[in-house]
Structures are given as C-alpha cells and as structure tokens.
Amino acid sequence: MAQVEATTERIIAAGPEDVFDALADYSGTREKLLPEQFSEYEVREGGDGEGTLVHWKLQATSKRIRDCLLEVSEPQDGELVEKDRNSSMVTTWTVTPSGEGSSRVVVTTTWNGAGGIGGFFEKTFAPKGLARIYDAELAKLAAHFGG
Numbered sequence: 001m002a003q004v005e006a007t008t009e010r011i012i013a014a015g016p017e018d019v020f021d022a023l024a025d026y027s028g029t030r031e032k033l034l035p036e037q038f039s040e041y042e043v044r045e046g047g048d049g050e051g052t053l054v055h056w057k058l059q060a061t062s063k064r065i066r067d068c069l070l071e072v073s074e075p076q077d078g079e080l081v082e083k084d085r086n087s088s089m090v091t092t093w094t095v096t097p098s099g100e101g102s103s104r105v106v107v108t109t110t111w112n113g114a115g116g117i118g119g120f121f122e123k124t125f126a127p128k129g130l131a132r133i134y135d136a137e138l139a140k141l142a143a144h145f146g147g
Contacts, residue, residue, distance in 0.1 A: 004113040006127035009106040010138040011098050014145035016078060019103040020095045022144060023080055024049035026072070033144065035136035050074045054082075060129055088112040105141065107134045 027047030046052035052072040070082040089111040098104035
C-alpha cells in the first residue's frame, strides 16, 4: 500500500481569520460550500472547528462512494484537520495570509492506497479527481466572500 496524496490551493479575497472561520463553521457555512459530490451531510458533535464530528458521503467517481465520519482538530493556527474514522483518509486545510486582505488556502488529502495494479491506477488518477472536487469547494468559498 502506497500513500496517495491530492493537493489543491486557491487565493481567496478575504482575511485569513474570516476564511478559516468559514471553513470551521460545520454547522452553517461549510455545508453550503460542498459541491454535488458530497451528500448525507450531518454534524454529529460540536459544529465549530476543534471537537466537531461530521458525517458525509463523498462520491469521488460514479462507482466509488466513501462514507466519511470525520473528527476535526486544529493542531496549529490556521490549520484544520479532518481525520476519517472509517478509513486512513486525512484532509488538512491550511489558511495563511496572501497579501493585503487575501488568504491562501491549501487543501491536502492523504490516504493509504490499494496495492498492485489497482493501486497504480488509484495513485495515478484519484488525486486529479479529488483535486477537481476540492477546486469546486474552493470556488464556492471564494464566491462566499464575493470572489
């Protein structure tokens, strides 16, 4: 099993604190940012950053649906980590300043991929597909702030 990683980023026309707060607002803003690949969204505990437990289904492809139960932590300022209890998947959102009144948001997801030929295809194609999904979410985040 090889580790698979998908990363995407975007500059958002809003301050880092506001952007981070929007991403960490699982009981409000966050659900509105999710593209069509996400379904069955439910906050089970908390709802604002650290200590939140949130559920959703992620349909990465027409045949691949992940049932995610995510524990949210904030290990350092500007960092939101979602660890899936149902798999090895970990998504890290990092928000940093990017000039006056703007933020850079980087989303990185890692997981333990399959072995063999299936693992080769997963490592080759899954990161691109997941990056497209997070690009759509970041576009909605930008639109949330008028961008």
